[in-house]
Amino acid sequence: MTTLTDPPKESFRPSMLLSDTRYRSITFQVIALVLLIAAIWYLGSNLAANLRAAGLNISFQFLNNPAGYDINQTLIPYTSQSSNLQAAWVGIINTLLVSFLACITATIFGVIAGVLRLSNNWLVRKLMAGYVEIFRNIPVLIWILIIYTIMTAAMPAPSAFRGDDPASSMMLGSFAFTNRGVYIPGPIWGPGSTIVVATFVASVIGVFAYRRYATKLLYDTGRLLPMLWPSVVILLVPTIVMFFFLGMPIGLDYPALKGFNFRGGIQIGAPLIALWFALSIYTGAFIAENVRAGIQAVSKGQTEAAAALGLRSGRIMNLVVLPQALRVIIPPLISNYLNITKNSSLAILVGYADITATLGGITLNQTGRAIECVVLLMLFYLVISLGISMVMNVYNNATKLKER
Amino acid sequence: MAETAQMQVSDEVAIRINNMNKWYGAFHVLRDIDLTVHRGERIVICGPSGSGKSTLIRCINALEEHQKGSIEVDGTLLSSDLKNIDKIRSEVGMCFQHFNLFPHLTILENCTLAPIWVRKTPKKEAEETAMHFLEKVKIPDQANKYPGQLSGGQQQRVAIARSLCMRPRIMLFDEPTSALDPEMIKEVLDTMIELAEEGMTMLCVTHEMGFARQVANRVIFMDEGQIVEQNEPEAFFNNPQSPRTQLFLSQILGH
Amino acid sequence: MSDTHAESIAFVRESSLPPAAPPEKVGGPFKWVKDNLFPTWANAILTIVALYFLYLLLSGSLPWLLNGVWNASSLSECREILDGATGACFSVISERWHQLLFGFKYPSDQYWRPTLALVLLFLAVAPVLFIDLPRKLLIFTGIYPFLAFWLIWGGPIWGPVFALLGVIVGYMVYARLVHNSFAKALAGGIVAAAIVWYVGGIIGDALRPARPLLEAVPSRDLGGFMLNMMLGITCVSLSLPIGIALALGRQSHLPIVKGICVVFIEFVRGVPLITLLFVANVMLAYFFPPGSGVDLFIRVVIMITMFSSAYIAEVIRGGLAALPKGQYEAADSLGLDYPQAMRLIILPQALKISIPGIVNIAVGLFKDTTLVSVISLFDIIGMIRGPILASTDWNGVYWELFLFASVLFFIVCYGISQYSQWLERRLATDHR
C-alpha cells in the first residue's frame, strides 16, 4: 500500500471517523455493533428481571420427564410413559411426513393445473383459473378448517359400516373411507420378502442403467433403442418372477371393523389426510402459477429455433423448453415447499400431532415451559428452512446460465 | 481545426496521475500509469477490450478505487477522505456508455437533480442552467419527457447536458457512442466536438477514430493495463511505433 | 425465376396496394364452441370431464345456497323452517353480522367509528394506488393513521393530535435540514418530534376533557374482520420502512451491518408465523421492562411486523439488485452522497420494480392474520370458532360461517391482486 508516491499519511483526526472512507465504515459498524449489543443486553436483562420476579428459571430438564399423554399417529415407538423429548421426535417425524406428502401432491396438482391453464380448451382454462384464484385468495387456515370439517361431517363414521344393512361399505372390500381416516390394506412381510424387495430395487437401478445405455448408444452410433417397453419389462418381470418363485412371501393385511374402529392394515388418520389435502390443494394453486409462468417464460424464439432445426414437438418440449422452464419453475417451487413445511404447523387446528402440536402444544401446556418449548420449536423450523434453502442455492448455482 | 484547438491548451495541470496501480483481487488491471493532462487538453484513449481504459478514467472520479500511486485532480489529491472525493466528483463530469439517465425523472429533473442537492443551487436557477445546456445539446423541447421516450442519441446528449449542469472543469467519456445506432453516433459526436471547441478538458475512451483525428490533441493506446503508446493524432495514426498499436489500428481501420 | 421476368429484373412499384380485408371465416357461436371446446378428441374428453365436474359442484351447492334461510334466530329454528330440505342457514350471518365484523366486545353504539375509518381508508389509499390523482390528496393519507387511530380507539383527541403535530414538526425540521445532511436532518427531525410529543403529553394531560368526544375502547375489545383488516394494514405499513432499511442493510458493504440484517431476515423467514405468534403470546411479555405490560394486540403487531418486514426486505432487495449498476455509478459521478443517491435515485426505482412483490406479500400477510385466532384473539375466525360456534343457538353451523369468511377474504385479496396486475401492466407500458 505505502509507496513514496502514495498520498502522504495524514495524522489521524477524530473527524476522519466520519469523513474518511477508510474509517467511516468501521465507525458505522462499531455503532451498529454497539446498538445490537445494547439491544440484546436490554432485552436480556428485562428477561432476567421478569423471570426472577416470577420466580421462574430456564431449564430443559422437562424434556426427560415422561410426557404423560398419548398421540394418535406415530411412526416411531411412543407411549404416554415416553419422555417429552420422544414426543417431540414423534412431532418432528410427523411434520416431515405431512410436509413430504403434501409437497408431492401439491406438485402434481400444481403441474396439472398450470399446464391446463395454458390449454386451448376454453372451459378447462377458465376452470383452472377459478381454482387458482379461489384457493390463492382465501387463507390456508380457512381451507384447513373447511376440509377437516368436510372430512368429519361428510364422511361416514365407522359405525355406519356396522349392522346387517350398513349405510356405507368398504370399497373393493379392502378400503374403508371413514371420518376417522382411511384404512387400506397393509403388507405382511413373510420370510423371503427381503429378497423380493431387493429384486425390485435392483430392477429400478436396472431401468436407469438401460436408459443410460440407450442414450449412450444414440450418441455413439446414432441408433435409437425403444425406451418405454423395455423399461416396463425390466421393472416388473424379475420382481414378479421372484415373488412367485419364493411362494408369495408378501401378503396383505386387510382392515376390518372390530369393536369401535377398523383394525388391521394401514390407517391414515383423518387429521393427516385433511392437513395433507388442504396444504396440497392450497399450495398447488401457487405452484400452478409458477408452472404457467415458467412455461411462458421460455421465449417463443426458443421453440421456433428448435423447430427450425427440425426437432419434432415432443423433442422440443423435452430438450429445449422444459430444461429452460424448469430453471424458472424450480426456485419458487422450492420456496413453496418451504411454505408447506411452515404451514404444516397449522396441524394444531386439526389435531394432527406435528411438532407444533406436541412440543409447542401439549408439552408446552402440560409443563408450562413456554420459553423453552417455543425456542426449541423455532430452532427446529430454522434448521429445516436453512436446509431447504441450502439445497436451493446448490441448485441455483448448478443451473445458473453461464454468462459473461 | 486541430490547430485552433491545440492553442487553447494551457500549462496548468488538470489531472496528474503518478505511478497508479489497480488490482481486482489478484488481477493486475492497471500497471504503473503515469499521465498528466493539461487544462484544455482533449485526450482520446483507445485499446482492445479489457485493456483497462474504462477503469483508468473511472479511477479519476473515484468510481473505482486504486491501490497504489496517486491521482491529483485540479490540485486536489484523491484520498479516501469523502470531502476530497465529493470535491473531485463535482469538478469532473462523466458520460457513460449506457447513458445511465434516471428513468423515473424527467429530462429536466435529471439535469437539475445534482445542482440542487449537491451544489445547493436554488431550483429556479438550476432549471435555467439546465435549459441552457439542453438548448446547447439541441433538445430543449424534450425537457419534460422521460428518458425512455427519447432515442439513444438524444439520451446521450441529455447525459452530457446533465454533466455540464454541474459546471465541471473536466469531462470523462466512457465509450459514449458504442451503444448507439450508427445514425445517432454523429449527433453525439457533434455535441462532443462543440464541447471540445469551447476548450473543455476531456478524456474520452472511444473507438471513433474520426473523432480522435478531428478533436484530440493526444491519443493514448492502452493494452494489458499499461499505456503502450501516446502521440498526437496525426503521428499516432500515420506512424504508430509499437507493434501492438499497429496491429490494433490495422484491425479497426482495416475494413 | 420464371421466363416472363427474365428480360427485366428491375421493378419499381408505382402505386401502393390498398389494404384488403382478411378472407371471410366461418363465424358464429358454433365455430367458437368447436374451436375452444372440441378441437381434438382429447380436448373433447377434457371438456366433458370438466362439464361433469361443474355439474357435480353446482348440483351440490346450488340448492343449498338458493334454499338458504335468512330469518331464523337459532339453528334449531332454521331446521324447523327447512323441514328436512337441503338449505343453508344464513341467518347466523345476519344475526351475528356485527360480531363477525367487529368482534363481540366493541361497543355496539360505536360501530359507525370503524365503519367510517374503513370508508376514509379508501380515500386515504386512493392517491397511493392511483398515481393520476392529484398529489394534494396525499396530505389526507398522512393524516389518516392518526384519524383512524382516534376513530377506532377513541379517547381524548389530544393524543392523536399531538402525535400528528410531532410528526409534522419533525418532518418540517427534516425538510429544512435535508439539503445539508441527511443524517443531521433525520436526527433533528426525530428530536423535534420527540420534544413536541413530550410537551404535547403534558399539555394533553392538562387539557384532558371531563368526557372525551369518543368513548375509549381498549384494544382487546377489537375483533372480527375489523381486527384482520387492522392487523393487515398496520403491519404492512409499519413493515415497509423497516423492510427498506433491512434491504439496504443486506445490500451494504459493511460486513457487520450486513450480517445483522442477514441473520434477522433469514431467522424470521425460517420460522412459521404461528411460532412467532406463540412468541408474542407466551414469550414477548418477558422481554419488556418489568411492569410495562404491553398488551397482546401490540405484541402481535410487533411480531407480525417483524415477520412481514423480513419478507418485504427480500422483495426490495430483488428490486435493488434488478437496477442496473450504472444508476449507482451515475449518482456517484454526479457527486450525490449515499443517502441522496438512495433517496433520490435508487429507492424510487427499486420500489417501483418491487410493487407487485410487495402486494403479494401484503395479500399473503392479510390472509395470515387469521392465524391470530390460534392465540385466542377474536378475529373473524376466532369469532367463528369461539363465541359463535360455542353458543347454544348456533352450535353446528360451520359451512355458512366459513363461506362468509371466505367470501370476505376472497373479495379483498382478489381485489388487491387484480389491482396489482393492473399496476404491473401499467408500469410496463409506462415510461419504461
Added chain:
Amino acid sequence: MNVADYQEEVKMKKTVIFGALTVAGLAAGAAGAATLDDVKARGKLNCGVTTGLAGFAAPNANGEWEGFDVAVCRAVAAAVLGDKNAVEFVPTTGKTRFTALASGEIDFLARNTTWTFSRDTDLKFDFIGINYYDGQGFMVPKALGVSSAKDLDGATVCIQTGTTTELNLADFFRKNGIEYEPVPVETNAEGQQQYLAGACDTYTTDASGLAATRATFENPDEHVLLPEIISKEPLGPLVRHGDNDWGDITRWVLNALIAAEELGITSANIEEMAGNTNNPEVARLMGTEGTLGEMIGLDAEWAKRAIMAEGNYGEIFAKNIGEETPIGLARGLNAQWTDGGLLYAPPFR
C-alpha cells in the same frame, strides 16, 4: 364517565408521549407485588376466563360475560373496586391461560383450572381455593351401547388438549390395560363437533363440562354420561405466586361467598342481615363488627359488596349451572359440608 374509564384514559395518554408505536394503551400491571394497587390504579380487574363454555363463562348475545366463573370475577371486582362491572374479561385458551397470568396480563384466573401440585409449585401460582369439585367423565351416544368406561377398549376419544384431562385419560387407559386413540381438539366447541359427527366414540372432559356441553345438543337424551369419574378435578381460581396480600383478598372473597350460603346470607336479604343480626360471624362478615376489611387492605363492606354482586355461592350455582338451568348439575360434592358436601369455608374471625 366512571372512574375506570378515566383511569384507562390517563394510561392511554401517557403512551402517546412515548411515541406513536404504543398505539393501544397500557394494559396489565406489574408481574410482581402489589397487584391490589395496580388493580385500583387501573380501576379494572383483568380476569382470565375460558373462550366460551356455557354455564361457566361465555359471552351472551349482547357480548356480556355470564357464568359460574364469571360470577367469581365479578365478586372480586365488587369487593376490591366497588363495582361488579369493573372487570375486563380476558378469554384464554388452555395454552395461554398460565402465561397470561404469569406475565401480568391478567390479575386473576377463573377458568375451571384444576389445582395440581406442579401448577401450584413449579409454575409458581397460588390456588386460592376450590369453587367447584369436579371429576373427569365420559360422554357416549346411547346407541353405542356402552355402560362403563372400561368397555371403551379400542375407542376413539375426543379430548381437549392442554388440560389435565389429557393426562388422566392416558393414565386411566394404561391402568386398565386397554387401548384408545386420542383425537385432540382445541376448544370445547370443536370437541362437540367431532363427537357429534362420530369422529370419536366418546368425549371426555370434566363431568360438569360434559353436562354443559350435552345441554346444548339438539337431542341431549341420546347421550349418556358414563358412571366412572376417573379423576379428581378440584377447580379453583388462581393468582400469581408471591403476592400474598392479593392472594388473601381473593381467597377470602371466595370464602365469603361460600360462608354466606352457610350463614344464610343471600343477595335478597343481605341488607336486612347487615342491619340487625345476632350472629357475630355475620356481623364480622358484613363489616358491622370487627376490622376484617382493614386486615386485608379493603374497607368494611367488602364482603357485602361481593355477595351482592351475584349472590352467595348457592345462588351463583343455581343461576348458572344448577338443576334449573339447561346445564342441570346437581350440587353433589359441591353442597355445603352441613349438607354432606365438601364446601367448608374457614371461620371469619
